[in-house]
Amino acid sequence: MTFVSAEQVKSMIQGREAEVLERCAGIPEEVLDGKNHPCPKCGGKDRFRYINQEEGTVFCNQCFNEKNHGPISAVMHYRGLTYPAALELIARELNSPEPFQQHQPTGSEEPATKKVTDKKYEMKTTFTPIYDTSGGPKLMRKSCFSVGKKPFGFDLVWNGYSYTFKADSDSKSKVKKHTIYEYTDGFGEPLYLVYRMDMQDGKKLPYLFHWQNGVYISGKPEEDERVPFNAPTLKECEHVFIVEGEKCAVALQWWLDKTRQENDDIEAVTCFLGGSGQFLPKYADWFLDKDVLIFPDNDEPGYKYARCGAEVLSPVVRRLRIFKWPEGTPEKWDIADEIKEKGESSRVLQGLAGLRSAYNANPARNFSQNEKPP
Ligand SMILES: [Zn+2]
Structure with a gap:
C-alpha cells in the first residue's frame, strides 16, 4: 500500500470530480446530470x-443528506469505505502521480480553468448504427x-420500429428496458436519437444523442436538424x-401494420421530439396535403399539444x-395504453378501422403500396 496524504488526493481530484464519482463511488454517469434520479444506493x-x-457533491434526501460534501465522502458512502480506504482507492484509480501532473491547473485557480480540466474526463457513450445487407437498420x-x-x-x-436490448427480459438490473428511437431524414439517414431507459421503479430516463462524424454522440440536435419521427414512412x-411520444408512435404504427388488409393504404404515425409544446412551425412542410388525425394523450397538456399542432398544420393539410x-x-x-390494455376489444381501435375503410373506399384518393413513388 502506497501512502497518500489527504491533501495529495484532494489536489488530484481537482477538476476530475465527476470522474471520481463515476469510477470510484460507482455512480453511473447517467445520473450525474444535475437532475433528480433514483439513488444508486437506496433507490x-x-x-x-x-x-x-x-x-463534486451529490445528495440523496434519504441516505446521503449530511456530511455529503465532495467526492471523497461520496466514495466512502457509496462504497462503504473508511476515509483512508477511500483515499487509497481514489489515488489508485486516478493513477497518481502522472495523470495528476497533467491535470493540475496551471497557475490560475479561476473556475474557467476547472471547467477545462473537467472536460479532460469524459465517460463517453456513442451509438453506431449497423445496417443489414439491403441497407436497412439492423443493430445499434x-x-x-x-x-x-x-x-x-x-x-x-432493430425490431421494425425501434431498437431494444434482448437481455432486458431476464435482467436483474435497475433498468427494466432499454429502447432507442431513431430520428432519420426522409431517406433514412441518421439525425438524432432518444435513448430511453425504463427503470424497475417506473422512472423513465430519456437521453438525447445527435449524429456527428459518423456516430451518435451525447447532446441535443440543433433545431434546424429536427424532423418528425418516422420520416421515411411519413414522406410516402x-x-x-x-x-405525443415515440412510444405511442411505435405502438400505433405496429397496430396499424398488423391490422392492415392487403389493398389498404399505408398510414404513417409520427410524433415530435420533446412532446407537448415542441411543435415547430418548420414541421408543417412534411404535412402538405395530407389527411391528418392528431391523437393526444388524455390530459390537458395533450389537448394543448393537439391544438398547437392544429394551428401549425391546418393551413397546409387537406x-x-x-x-x-x-x-x-x-x-x-x-x-x-389502449393497444396494450384493450387491443382487439377497444372501441377506439375499432373506430380507427372504420376510418380506414372510409378512405380506402374512395379509389380516387387511394394510395396503395404498389403506387408508391420510387
Ligand atoms: Zn440514497
Whole structure:
C-alpha cells in the first residue's frame, strides 16, 4: 500500500470530480446530470441529485443528506469505505502521480480553468448504427469509453420500429428496458436519437444523442436538424396520425401494420421530439396535403399539444382532425395504453378501422403500396 496524504488526493481530484464519482463511488454517469434520479444506493424515484459540479457533491434526501460534501465522502458512502480506504482507492484509480501532473491547473485557480480540466474526463457513450445487407437498420451498437478503462458496450436490435436490448427480459438490473428511437431524414439517414431507459421503479430516463462524424454522440440536435419521427414512412403516406411520444408512435404504427388488409393504404404515425409544446412551425412542410388525425394523450397538456399542432398544420393539410378520448377514459391515458390494455376489444381501435375503410373506399384518393413513388 502506497501512502497518500489527504491533501495529495484532494489536489488530484481537482477538476476530475465527476470522474471520481463515476469510477470510484460507482455512480453511473447517467445520473450525474444535475437532475433528480433514483439513488444508486437506496433507490427511490427522484431522491438523488448531483447538486454541485464544481465541488463534486451529490445528495440523496434519504441516505446521503449530511456530511455529503465532495467526492471523497461520496466514495466512502457509496462504497462503504473508511476515509483512508477511500483515499487509497481514489489515488489508485486516478493513477497518481502522472495523470495528476497533467491535470493540475496551471497557475490560475479561476473556475474557467476547472471547467477545462473537467472536460479532460469524459465517460463517453456513442451509438453506431449497423445496417443489414439491403441497407436497412439492423443493430445499434452502444459503446462506452472512459479514461483508464476498457471500452465496453452492447447491441440493441432493430425490431421494425425501434431498437431494444434482448437481455432486458431476464435482467436483474435497475433498468427494466432499454429502447432507442431513431430520428432519420426522409431517406433514412441518421439525425438524432432518444435513448430511453425504463427503470424497475417506473422512472423513465430519456437521453438525447445527435449524429456527428459518423456516430451518435451525447447532446441535443440543433433545431434546424429536427424532423418528425418516422420520416421515411411519413414522406410516402397520405394518411397520417400524430401522437405525443415515440412510444405511442411505435405502438400505433405496429397496430396499424398488423391490422392492415392487403389493398389498404399505408398510414404513417409520427410524433415530435420533446412532446407537448415542441411543435415547430418548420414541421408543417412534411404535412402538405395530407389527411391528418392528431391523437393526444388524455390530459390537458395533450389537448394543448393537439391544438398547437392544429394551428401549425391546418393551413397546409387537406384534412385535420383531433381525436377526443371518450368520457371516463383515465387521465393521461394514451394510445399505447389502449393497444396494450384493450387491443382487439377497444372501441377506439375499432373506430380507427372504420376510418380506414372510409378512405380506402374512395379509389380516387387511394394510395396503395404498389403506387408508391420510387
Ligand atoms: Zn440514497
